[in-house]
Ligand SMILES: [Zn+2]
């Protein structure tokens with residue numbers, strides 16, 4: 001299926017993507033962002049995928065008797081970061097690329113594991129380095145047709161390196177306006193947010209819903225509650241999705257109750273590093289999913305997660321099970337149960353701030369917003385006290 005020539009330009013051109021700097025002519029949003037380069041990029045939509053056939057047959061073999069799925073979402077284990085690859089009818093979309101130190105993994109997953117040499121659409125949800133980092137490697141690995149980002153400029157060396165590399169390949173950044181759509185083979189992608197730029201970079205994440213037949217996936221980048229609320233107010237009916245790529249690595253600053261009630265996900269994907277000092281995912285968020293009966297897949301526990309849809313149902317294959325790193329298992333949709341989350345409660349620990357000499361519960365705002373360079377992890381409360389740290393007055397750890 002992925003060996004098809006597909007030289008038919010299935011991905012529509014600029015008419016489905018209204019640039020935010022085009023004078024705010026789009027029906028849903030104001031003019032935003034920096035100056036757009038003069039030259040409009042011509043889209044060829046031509047695929048350059050060669051070796052995917054072999055990979056697909058291996059996957060079908062692993063999936064056993066399940067029907068040949070035409071859509072796959074590979075949610076990659078890039079530690080504390082996000083990276084996903086969507087394959088549909090021979091078309092390829094990459095959404096984020098993890099951190100810079102994931103570059104080699106990204107390169108080999110694209111070219112080796114998936115046997116790809118082309119990416120039709122690359123999406124950088126927002127310019128933070130745990131999302132932009134590995135995309136330079138993806139640009140080096142695969143001839144990329146177009147790049148969607150929420151901003152043209154962000155003052156961070158990782159983002160700027162990605163931007164320079166894109167410019168070298170004559171790729172202009174495009175900003176998908178909320179309310180517009182894009183096709184990826186038979187899958188349809190709707191851009192849901194941002195409607196306006198927030199001060200917080202996470203809240204400018206490209207939020208998009210992919211539907212394929214009767215199945216749907218919602219990608220949120222690092223959107224936090226303000227952007228969730230914005231999407232909820234503007235288009236609540238569009239949020240419903242079978243699979244939610246959970247915002248901001250499961251942080252308590254995302255996945256608000258109202259938002260989750262609108263999405264009603266059957267499965268949730270969390271890109272999170274083992275024993276990360278951010279306290280991701282937050283216990284409160286996991287508890288919300290548990291209460292909703294949503295099956296949670298976490299890259300720290302399950303490794304890379306591959307979801308396959310035939311348009312009617314979704315099957316899930318994970319790289320490993322918790323406590324059994326070598327196992328590979330297959331779940332059909334009917335077998336998904338909420339028990340898995342209950343067996344693996346969040347690890348208890350504390351996060352200290354080396355600057356303020358205070359320590360917090362991992363889900364406390366003070367810990368979530370703390371800069372990486374000031375973080376120190378304590379396994380117990382006693383350990384923090386002994387190190388001379390004072391308990392935070394808000395979360396009272
Ligand atoms: Zn992130």
Ligand SMILES: [Zn+2]
Pocket residue numbers: 126128201202222
């Ligand atoms: Zn972020």
